[in-house]
Amino acid sequence: MAIVSLEAARRADVGKGVARKLRAGGRVPAVYYGRGEDSIPLTISLKELESVIHSAEGSNVIVDLKVSGDKPKDRKALIREIQRDPVAGLILHLDLQHISLTERITVQVPIVLLGTPIGVKDAGGILEHLLREVEVECLPTEIPSKLEVDVSGLAIGDSLHVSDIKTERAEIKTEMDRAIAAVVPPTILEEVKPAEEVVEAEPELIAKEKKDEAAEPEEGGKQG
Numbered sequence: 001m002a003i004v005s006l007e008a009a010r011r012a013d014v015g016k017g018v019a020r021k022l023r024a025g026g027r028v029p030a031v032y033y034g035r036g037e038d039s040i041p042l043t044i045s046l047k048e049l050e051s052v053i054h055s056a057e058g059s060n061v062i063v064d065l066k067v068s069g070d071k072p073k074d075r076k077a078l079i080r081e082i083q084r085d086p087v088a089g090l091i092l093h094l095d096l097q098h099i100s101l102t103e104r105i106t107v108q109v110p111i112v113l114l115g116t117p118i119g120v121k122d123a124g125g126i127l128e129h130l131l132r133e134v135e136v137e138c139l140p141t142e143i144p145s146k147l148e149v150d151v152s153g154l155a156i157g158d159s160l161h162v163s164d165i166k167t168e169r170a171e172i173k174t175e176m177d178r179a180i181a182a183v184v185p186p187t188i189l190e191e192v193k194p195a196e197e198v199v200e201a202e203p204e205l206i207a208k209e210k211k212d213e214a215a216e217p218e219e220g221g222k223q224g
Contacts, residue, residue: 001143003076004052006063008032008042010070019093028091032065032077034098042067044094053082058145060107065096076101078140099140106173108133109144111165111180115152119183125156126187131180134162138170154183 008030011018019029028046033039052061065075077096084091099105110133119125134147147165154160159182162174 030094117154119156134174136170
């Protein structure tokens with residue numbers, strides 16, 4: 001995995017008001033923490049940060065952090081969390097975790113499904129992507145950008161599990177029996193039957209029934 005350079009500056013003030021002013025000025029509040037060091041509040045250029053994120057391969061990004069005004073120091077960090085505005089998608093805050101390139105770390109890696117299952121092509125089945133990422137442990141420089149799984153051989157009723165994922169230098173920590181993809185039968189919609197129509201009695205029949213009722217003598221009446 002490539003390591004990209006990222007420039008940052010220390011910030012003394014914290015709080016929502018300060019964060020809004022920073023974002024209005026094209027900078028993003030951030031914090032650097034980990035490995036027994038005191039956390040450092042930082043600001044980073046939004047433009048530079050977006051460039052780093054877009055140029056990186058995969059969701060895990062390792063940066064060589066340069067803090068302006070500080071003496072040169074080796075600060076390698078993993079972008080642990082990017083907080084975004086839920087509506088606009090703008091970056092609100094950044095978490096940078098101090099790491100050592102010689103010590104293994106645990107990260108989440110996305111799963112990518114390859115191919116079209118035969119159960120989808122030939123039988124109209126539906127492919128369900130049940131697990132979209134797994135937890136792996138490895139050296140920071142050996143973090144896979146993604147884990148690819150071929151689903152083309154799946155028929156209806158077949159599934160693949162975490163145990164089917166192949167990795168070279170990363171150890172998967174997610175439970176091996178968890179399903180990651182399955183092909184299920186096509187959904188069949190039952191035809192809704194129209195309500196049975198109520199057959200109205202014919203007028204002649206109704207009239208005849210009323211006439212017969214009128215002709216019947218009342219119970220206990222006088223007989224001629």
